[in-house]
Amino acid sequence: MQEAPHGAAAGVKQRSAEIGVGLFTLLLGAIVIYGSSKVGIGWGSDGPEAGFFPFYVGLFIAVCSLINLFSALREDPDAICSEWSQIRQVLKVLIPTAIYCLLVEPLGIYVPSIILIAVFMKWLGHYRWPITAAIAIGVPAAFYFVFEKWFLIPLPKGPVEALLGL
Amino acid sequence: MFDNFINLWHGFAIAGDPFNILLMVVGILLGVIIGVLPGLGGANGVAILLPLTFSMSPTSAIILLSCIYWGALFGGAITSVLFNIPGEPWSVATTFDGHPMARQGKAGEALTAAFTSSFVGAFVAIIMITLVAPLVAAFALKFGPAEKFAVYFLAFCSFIGMSKEPPTKTIVSMMIGFALAAVGLDMVTGQLRLTFGFEELLNGFDFLIAVIGLFGIGEILLTMEEGLEFRGKAAKIDAKVVLRTWATLPRYWATSIRSCIIGCWMGITPAGATPASFMAYGIAKRVSKNGKNFGNGEIEGVVAPETAAHAAGTSALLPMLALGVPGSPTAAVLLGGLLIWGLQPGPMLFVEQKEFVWGLIASMYLGNVVGLLVVLTTVPLFAAILRIPFSIIAPVILVICAIGAYTVNNNVFDVVMMLVFGIAGYAMKKTGYPLAPLVLAIVLGDSAEEAFRQSLLSSGGSISVFWANPLVSTIMGLGILALVWPLISNAMSRLRVAQPA
Numbered sequence: 001m002q003e004a005p006h007g008a009a010a011g012v013k014q015r016s017a018e019i020g021v022g023l024f025t026l027l028l029g030a031i032v033i034y035g036s037s038k039v040g041i042g043w044g045s046d047g048p049e050a051g052f053f054p055f056y057v058g059l060f061i062a063v064c065s066l067i068n069l070f071s072a073l074r075e076d077p078d079a080i081c082s083e084w085s086q087i088r089q090v091l092k093v094l095i096p097t098a099i100y101c102l103l104v105e106p107l108g109i110y111v112p113s114i115i116l117i118a119v120f121m122k123w124l125g126h127y128r129w130p131i132t133a134a135i136a137i138g139v140p141a142a143f144y145f146v147f148e149k150w151f152l153i154p155l156p157k158g159p160v161e162a163l164l165g166l
Numbered sequence: 167m168f169d170n171f172i173n174l175w176h177g178f179a180i181a182g183d184p185f186n187i188l189l190m191v192v193g194i195l196l197g198v199i200i201g202v203l204p205g206l207g208g209a210n211g212v213a214i215l216l217p218l219t220f221s222m223s224p225t226s227a228i229i230l231l232s233c234i235y236w237g238a239l240f241g242g243a244i245t246s247v248l249f250n251i252p253g254e255p256w257s258v259a260t261t262f263d264g265h266p267m268a269r270q271g272k273a274g275e276a277l278t279a280a281f282t283s284s285f286v287g288a289f290v291a292i293i294m295i296t297l298v299a300p301l302v303a304a305f306a307l308k309f310g311p312a313e314k315f316a317v318y319f320l321a322f323c324s325f326i327g328m329s330k331e332p333p334t335k336t337i338v339s340m341m342i343g344f345a346l347a348a349v350g351l352d353m354v355t356g357q358l359r360l361t362f363g364f365e366e367l368l369n370g371f372d373f374l375i376a377v378i379g380l381f382g383i384g385e386i387l388l389t390m391e392e393g394l395e396f397r398g399k400a401a402k403i404d405a406k407v408v409l410r411t412w413a414t415l416p417r418y419w420a421t422s423i424r425s426c427i428i429g430c431w432m433g434i435t436p437a438g439a440t441p442a443s444f445m446a447y448g449i450a451k452r453v454s455k456n457g458k459n460f461g462n463g464e465i466e467g468v469v470a471p472e473t474a475a476h477a478a479g480t481s482a483l484l485p486m487l488a489l490g491v492p493g494s495p496t497a498a499v500l501l502g503g504l505l506i507w508g509l510q511p512g513p514m515l516f517v518e519q520k521e522f523v524w525g526l527i528a529s530m531y532l533g534n535v536v537g538l539l540v541v542l543t544t545v546p547l548f549a550a551i552l553r554i555p556f557s558i559i560a561p562v563i564l565v566i567c568a569i570g571a572y573t574v575n576n577n578v579f580d581v582v583m584m585l586v587f588g589i590a591g592y593a594m595k596k597t598g599y600p601l602a603p604l605v606l607a608i609v610l611g612d613s614a615e616e617a618f619r620q621s622l623l624s625s626g627g628s629i630s631v632f633w634a635n636p637l638v639s640t641i642m643g644l645g646i647l648a649l650v651w652p653l654i655s656n657a658m659s660r661l662r663v664a665q666p667a
Contacts, residue, residue, distance in 0.1 A: 021593055021597045021599070028342060046354075053615045060341045102582065104578055105579075117561040117562065121557055125557030127557075127558075151218050156578050
């Protein structure tokens, strides 16, 4: 992507990233082949069996993954894919997002959304509390009116909404 | 031929309905916002808004969604010119000359040129669709399952051949899409496959979730990594600037025509708007007498890629309507929408749903005129949106993505799936696996498999059915040609280099 700066910028190597993805797709290919062979990959009484098409799809994934792995091994071992500082930036977004997605199931969509926006604004943006609170509560409230009142599409709700009687 | 003009006239009556015109304006505005914001693009923007249209009539729904698409195409240019940040991949080439122009204080001229050439590109592509799509559809009515599969084969082969990524990466990405489409209930035998006992997978993977995750969450993660700070140039567009720029544009008619042809061609074969814009820029640079000045703010360097990108983005709808094979991820999402509204995309659409098809085509004409007017008058507003700090806009986009993923099937599990796709999208982007083939394969997987199995059934299992008659063998042959095209063009250029020596 970008030229590595002079000297040693430490981070995940492009080569390791490519090998990692290659191994993962190889695993996916193996799972698809295994899953297809369980339901039959041959010719049944009424034509091709359920696993016929996915079996070859899995085969393609596996073979091409091997080729990708092979060419990844020949790549420049020093090229950087992402520096550690960049990875930290990504994790700063990814971890709150992951927690957010997992909280939607027990708490509904509104409370986690308020928390997510507040965390981002307070932790990454260093905003003062009044403006943080205004946006963190205002945006989900706006979504509430657009979806539930205007388009009549119910969004997931949790115990807090039940308490408020929404 | 004459029939088509009558049909188009009826289409204008449908599209010109005041409610539909209102939807066009709303769609264009939403689309530009989507195109301007990082993490929201044409494909996932349409995917998120699709559930909101379930209660509308299909014609109104597609007018709204296709206008979002036009808006997103326009919006990409704004960020490229003012902020040197391509809002969409196809506007990367626009930054080369658009942003230098903005730095010289000619942002208004650059944007006017970009919007106007977008409009020209799209308009030419729509005329092409109007004339060619009914012919293609009439021709495709003769297709049996083998020919249908051959068309899919051609589409996917040209993806592999045209992609600038290594072909094996494109194949892996595409085949994972096919595998994801295969998960769940097998339509033919009624058997469950690849679910490994997980009840959540009974219905398979929804491509809308994949699109929202891959393009939305993945893009946010990438933006975060690059540590973007929006430091843009101000833009003022008034009537004087617009008229002055318009007066200079006819000078670049040759570039425009060339870019339109490149765009239309690349849009129909599913190579897409991004390579089309680069190709048009590259050729314009080589041919133009100002070629040396390209990259320093040459207006022709804005005209060429924008015209081609819009021509490609628009003509991507031709194969979607006429053959049921979308030419771009966004067209794929629109195709998924057709299926949800209970319409079967493909040649029969032109016979059975005349009102819908011609209403859509007419709305393309009107939508692009509306779009040009809207973007020319509202640029400062959108530039202001970009000044909202990322720490506010990012969580809001994440919430929008989550709501969008949930509303597809009213399923909370989908929100978690979206996250998984988002991480996968980030990893794929970082390692050079293209995302578009994966999305197209998820959308087309079931139809491609069905066509494949039906053709094998009719032939009793022999794959010779794919070159059983001249028609199917021609399409398959074109597919193979597209697949090995990089090898051929490589060999040819090597020959050319070798000869003078």
